[in-house]
Amino acid sequence: QVQLVESGGGLVQPGGSLRLSCAASGSIFSAMSWYRQAPGKQRELVATITSSSSRTYYADSVKGRFTISRDNAKNTVYLQMNSLKPEDTAVYYCNAPPGQRIYAWGQGTQVTVSS
16 A cells, blocks of 8 residues: 655745645556645646646646656655745645546645745
């Protein structure tokens, strides 16, 4: 069973940047996604990348500000977040995209955007 460990979150001012990492305990051959869940809200899909990195998908709310990437040799998926806004505050998780076999959820990493 592959385990996912997210890291890189923290407190950042509006307009700042963070880079999240998702390290898998084994090889991940599927497309991968980043999700986020804000307090009192449902988990939402933020970005997806195919297994070969040939295609990416972004939610409209983060398009142009976030970039998803992966390093298959390191079994790691990244999310570069720029121009952060208070509404980006949430716990961020990685996992397979909707419709594919989901791995066990990790603990997530907290991102707080506040002045």
